[in-house]
Amino acid sequence: MGEFGLIGRYFQCAALEQAGGHAKVALGIGDDAALLDPAPGCHWVISTDSLVQGVHFPDHYSPDDLGYRALAVAVSDLAAMAAAPLGFTLALTLPRVDELWLQGFSAGLAACAAEHRISLIGGDTTRGPLNIGVTVFGEVLQGRALRRSGARAGDLLCVGGPLGEGAAGLAVVLGQDLPATLTGSERDYLTSRFWRPRAQCELGAALAGVATAGLDISDGLLQDAGHLARASGLALHLRTTGLPHSPALQAWPAALQLDWMLRGGDDYVLLFTLPPEQAALLERWREQGWAVSVIGEAAVGEGVWLDQQPVGGADGYQHFKESTHD
Numbered sequence: 001m002g003e004f005g006l007i008g009r010y011f012q013c014a015a016l017e018q019a020g021g022h023a024k025v026a027l028g029i030g031d032d033a034a035l036l037d038p039a040p041g042c043h044w045v046i047s048t049d050s051l052v053q054g055v056h057f058p059d060h061y062s063p064d065d066l067g068y069r070a071l072a073v074a075v076s077d078l079a080a081m082a083a084a085p086l087g088f089t090l091a092l093t094l095p096r097v098d099e100l101w102l103q104g105f106s107a108g109l110a111a112c113a114a115e116h117r118i119s120l121i122g123g124d125t126t127r128g129p130l131n132i133g134v135t136v137f138g139e140v141l142q143g144r145a146l147r148r149s150g151a152r153a154g155d156l157l158c159v160g161g162p163l164g165e166g167a168a169g170l171a172v173v174l175g176q177d178l179p180a181t182l183t184g185s186e187r188d189y190l191t192s193r194f195w196r197p198r199a200q201c202e203l204g205a206a207l208a209g210v211a212t213a214g215l216d217i218s219d220g221l222l223q224d225a226g227h228l229a230r231a232s233g234l235a236l237h238l239r240t241t242g243l244p245h246s247p248a249l250q251a252w253p254a255a256l257q258l259d260w261m262l263r264g265g266d267d268y269v270l271l272f273t274l275p276p277e278q279a280a281l282l283e284r285w286r287e288q289g290w291a292v293s294v295i296g297e298a299a300v301g302e303g304v305w306l307d308q309q310p311v312g313g314a315d316g317y318q319h320f321k322e323s324t325h326d
Helices: 003-008 063-080 099-116 165-174 183-194 201-207 221-232 254-263 280-287
Strands: 024-026 042-052 084-094 119-127 131-141 156-159 212-214 235-238 269-275 293-300 303-307 309-311
Touching: 063 084, 063 099, 063 183, 063 201, 063 212, 084 099, 084 201, 084 303, 099 119, 131 156, 156 235, 165 183, 165 254, 201 269, 201 280, 212 221, 221 235, 221 269, 221 303, 269 303
Parallel strands: 084 119, 235 303
Antiparallel strands: 042 131, 084 131, 156 269, 156 293, 212 269, 235 293, 303 309
């Protein structure tokens, strides 16, 4: 099967092209490039993610899970900027044409696209070691994008959901020293949290114009908090007693749970700063189903502090370090 036959059979389909249903996608797959219609008074938000086998995902996987994950982690970058998803492109490098693999991968991709109402608008395919490149396009009103800079001393430091589930999910996927007390439902839940993370686009939209700074947690809480602290030019003080954790982690020792919550990647929940006068919004968001928690505050100074002690170095996932996951 040639490149155009592959695209036509697995990617040029209603499930992917019309998943978003956006009138702003004037022209998608089929021509040399896509056409998007920008809305007046809006910024485009663009982000690119690359997933390499053995580095960003394990060697053993289900193609439909991989398709979902490839798009979900990219859409999470749009959520981190408070942007509404519009379209995405896919650059897919394959070692060979495997139609069963392509069928599963495109189905997982379409499932994620439908959840976030985002359309596939173009891309490229070629032969080589498996590599998945996804570029996402979103839209946000001018002046309302959520950035890493902007936090102010006195702001509340908040997180959009439980921490450590991505790292625990990877341990389950790899079968690494699993506790005997881990139940089947906990195993399934954590596996899903690794392979099918849910980008917090709705929460990101609610933070637009309210939160002062934010990003998504992909490389671990401490490392990503360090990015926010540096960009905003202040210190972030975290408290271990306030860290939200999932009951699904209870089978592991407390020390390992804490390490996953602080340094484990792949959670894809939002980390943001909120002015204290906006604290009443937290309860409203919880009522809407978003498990937001206050885990610390911003202060004059620099760096990340944990329980009143400075955290040194880059404490989290390193993209240019030997590793088996993102």
